[in-house]
Amino acid sequence: MKIFIVYCHPSEDSITRHIRDSFIKGLESAGYTYIISDLYKMNFCTDMSEAEYQREANYNLDHSVPADVICEQEKINSSDAIVFIYPLFWSDVPAKLKGWFDRVWTYGFAYGDNRKMKQLEKALVLVSAGNTLEYFETTGIGSAIKTVMLKDRLFDRVKEKEMIIFDATSRELEERKANWDKHLKQAFDIGAEF
Secondary structure (H helix, E strand, O other): OEEEEEEOOOOOOOHHHHHHHHHHHHHHHHOOEEEEEEOOOOOOOOOOOHHHHHHHHOOOOOOOOOHHHHHHHHHHHOOOEEEEEEEOEOOEOOHHHHHHHHHHOOEOOOEOOOOOOOOEEEEEEEEEOOOOHHHHHHHOHHHHHHHHHHHHHHHHHEEEEEEEEEOOOOOOOHHHHHHHHHHHHHHHHHHHOO
16 A cells, blocks of 8 residues: 655654654554655645636636646555644644645546546544643534544545544643653554554
């Protein structure tokens, strides 16, 4: 199985980066192959140009798709599964990942008639979050972020999809230290059993 990882975090000094690395070690231990787009290291352009907007707003295939977007689309279509790894920022993906969706989920590729994006076998969303799972459950934010990511962004583009939240990662929380090894082991196991 070939897996496309879309990773989005601005700092190498983060639990999210350690979750990514543990997940990849798990994939490697199981013999899976992967490719990765590290959106910050790539300096992925997240702002849609006017031409891109005109293409999307008017469902106009006459406007070309930029080369950096085509590259990401080719990574998707060359893979069997996709994995998103990111921190939760204000109850959503970081702006850079939102811009990735805005630009990569183009008309004629991810939606519209005769779309060219293949249906992937599996998607996994690994999210680090400062708050606890209890907080996400009692506020309803947990179900809201799952609905947006799994039912809107991934929708029928993927056969099997799941979101896992690695909670209580905020530096001021006592649970962070206690959860650190547990989260990294879980990320490794998820990769190994993918």
